[in-house]
Every structure is written in C-alpha cells, then in structure tokens.
Amino acid sequence: MAVLVTGGAGYIGSQTCVHLLEAGKEIVVIDNFSNSSPLSSQAVKEITGKDFPVIECDIRDEEKLGEVFSSYKIEAVIHFAGLKAVGESCQKPLEYYDNNIGGTVKLLSVMKKFGVKCIVFSSSATVYGEKHTAPFNEEMEVGGTTNPYGTTKLYIEQILRDLCASDSEWSVCLLRYFNPIGAHESGKIGEAPNGIPNNLMPYISQVAVGKREKLSVFGDDYDTPDGTGVRDYIHVADLADGHVVALDRALSVKGCEVYNLGTGKGVSVLDLVKAFEEATGIKIPYVIAPRRPGDIATSYADCSKAKNVLGWEARRDVRKACEDTWNWQKNNPDGFTK
Ligand code: NAD
Numbered sequence: 001m002a003v004l005v006t007g008g009a010g011y012i013g014s015q016t017c018v019h020l021l022e023a024g025k026e027i028v029v030i031d032n033f034s035n036s037s038p039l040s041s042q043a044v045k046e047i048t049g050k051d052f053p054v055i056e057c058d059i060r061d062e063e064k065l066g067e068v069f070s071s072y073k074i075e076a077v078i079h080f081a082g083l084k085a086v087g088e089s090c091q092k093p094l095e096y097y098d099n100n101i102g103g104t105v106k107l108l109s110v111m112k113k114f115g116v117k118c119i120v121f122s123s124s125a126t127v128y129g130e131k132h133t134a135p136f137n138e139e140m141e142v143g144g145t146t147n148p149y150g151t152t153k154l155y156i157e158q159i160l161r162d163l164c165a166s167d168s169e170w171s172v173c174l175l176r177y178f179n180p181i182g183a184h185e186s187g188k189i190g191e192a193p194n195g196i197p198n199n200l201m202p203y204i205s206q207v208a209v210g211k212r213e214k215l216s217v218f219g220d221d222y223d224t225p226d227g228t229g230v231r232d233y234i235h236v237a238d239l240a241d242g243h244v245v246a247l248d249r250a251l252s253v254k255g256c257e258v259y260n261l262g263t264g265k266g267v268s269v270l271d272l273v274k275a276f277e278e279a280t281g282i283k284i285p286y287v288i289a290p291r292r293p294g295d296i297a298t299s300y301a302d303c304s305k306a307k308n309v310l311g312w313e314a315r316r317d318v319r320k321a322c323e324d325t326w327n328w329q330k331n332n333p334d335g336f337t338k
C-alpha cells in the first residue's frame, strides 16, 4: 500500500517524501509542477536511494486522478497541492478558489470513489485570523482570514469536517503549519520561489547570495519586543517529521483531528536576520519599510496537543534552519536547474 503525496515536488512535499521513505513508506507523487520542478523528486531519490513514481497530474483532473488511483494501491493521501502566495491570491481570487478548493473537492471525490478515506491536509496558522492573542491553540475559533489564500484553507478545513460528519469511516488530520523555513541538510532540496520571494527567509537568503540588494523589514512599530513582526519559524524537517506521525495517527484513528505544527517560540524579523548572520557569517543589509498590509504583530503556536497526542515536537532550532537554508541557497542560487 502506498501514500499518495499531492504537491510532492514542492518545498514541504519533497522534504516530507524523504522522511516518509526513510520511515519505510511507499509513496506516489503527483504534481502539476506549477510551482516546482520534477528535479526535486529526482533529488529525493538521490537522498534516499529509493525509487517511486512521479506523475504529472493536476488535482482538478478527475480522469487522470482516477487513473492514478486505479494504477496504485493507495491507502492514504497527504495533500500539499495548492497555490500559496498571499498577495497573488488577492489579485487572482478565482484561481485560488478553483485550484485549492475546487481541486480538493475533486481529489476527495476520487478518493471516495476508490474507498480511500484517509487524508492529511496542509492547513495554515492563517486560519486563526487576527482576533486571538498568541500562543494559538487548536480550541480557538477560526475565521476572519484576511486574504483569499487563507480563506481557501479555512473552507477546506470545513469541507473536511463536513465529510467526517457525513461518514464515520473518514480519517482527517488538519495540520496547521506556522512558518516553515530551512532545507534538507544535504543541500539538495529546499525552497525555490519564483520571482521575488514573498516570505522572509528566502528573501534573506537571496540577499546573502547576492540576488537581492537588501531586505525590507516590514514595520518596526509593532507591539513586540523589538517592534518587528514575531513568527514561529519551524524547520521544514521537523514539519516533515510531523507529517509522518500524523499519517500514522490518521491511519489508526477515524474522525477529524487538528494539530498545530510549530515550535512554540516567537522570533522577530530582526532576530531571524541576526540568527542568519551568526550562522553564515554573512551580513544582511536591511532597511525599515512600512508595514505590509494584512500582517499581524505576533503569531506563534501552542504545540502541546501535538506533543501530548502525537508525541511530536520540533527538535531543530532557528540556527540549524539558517545553516541548512544557506547550504541549499549557495549551492542552488537559481533553484532547481541542474
Ligand atoms: P509549494 O508551492 O512548494 O508546493 C505546492 C506544490 O503543489 C507545488 O509543487 C505545485 O506545483 C503543486 N500544485 C499546485 N497546484 C496544483 C494542482 N492543481 N495540482 C497538482 N499540483 C499542484 O508550497 P509549499 O510551501 O511546499 O506548501 C505546501 C502546502 O503547505 C500548500 O498547500 C501550502 O498552502 C501549505 N502551507 C505552506 C506554508 C508555507 O509557508 N510554505 C504555510 C502554511 C501552509
């Protein structure tokens, strides 16, 4: 039996593939490569020394999905596939609703048709919206998302809850990621954003490698210790470990469960810049710029549920994430090209 990994060529998906293979799981990857390269799956094969099918397939293509489910014995799905750029989602809401929500509905329909009723879903801390004070815990009411991307995560969570309510055979694990950073320690896979990075860590590493002149720090007048935004940066390898345990949990427990995956620690923009400089010895020039619309001051997780129920907690610190990011970035300044 195999685990189908949608969006398995992407940043978090490819790292999770490594950890699944290392845990002895069989995997099948599908991806439409809209934001990734098949070379990342090639690198996963090199890292693990294991082979697996990589199929170009859009999750909105029900016919092709059906062929995948007919060809392989799938027992569960880890669902990463989706568009994820917050700013772009405000410009192109219909594309986000179609790809993320429409695509997920198609995927779930095909899963149901083939009797595969176990799914681990990539949600986001963004579903907590703006009204709560960190640390965010899973009991807090979700909603009040500030952009279409976040709203797709909120709606998909609800769709998955409704599915569980309709049929007690479904097992769903909603994983709310905080801020994934870092890369595989081999330097063979990592984050390769198209164009100008939206997120802080890839921006810092592109400044370090000389692709960008300086970082703009979006606001230094927040109600935080140094005035810059505070986030919970989690090493992508810890996130991947979280998926392996969540998958085992979903395979053994029916119903819908939700877990935060973070470190529980808040790190400011300037803290992250400093950690990167210390880890790499490279100075990151920056300027203070206006606040970015839609940003909140502070976001970090209460991770006690994942620890108590799944026995999972983040083990790698921000320095390790900076070292691994730099190892990936300096060897692959233009992402997957070789
Ligand atoms: P990513 O863009 O690197 O990976 C997503 C993958 O899905 C890409 O390989 C892309 O080509 C593929 N894809 C997109 N639409 C598809 C479709 N219709 N059919 C098939 N494949 C499709 O992003 P990531 O950072 O690895 O994120 C993975 C998941 O985690 C996403 O759902 C994202 O929203 C979620 N998430 C990411 C973050 C983050 O900060 N990186 C935070 C919270 C949640």
Ligand code: UFG
Pocket (backbone or CB within 6 Å): 084, 086, 124, 125, 126, 150, 177, 178, 179, 198, 199, 200, 201, 203, 215, 216, 217, 218, 219, 228, 229, 230, 231, 269, 292, 295
């Ligand atoms: N920041 C800068 N300069 C930059 C980029 C970011 O100062 O060039 C700051 C932001 O203002 C924020 C912090 O760095 O204070 C982190 O910003 P990111 O864009 O890296 O991450 P966000 O917390 O804004 O967003 C991330 C994911 C979203 C997800 C959200 C909540 O990108 O997909 O976490 O989980 F919805």
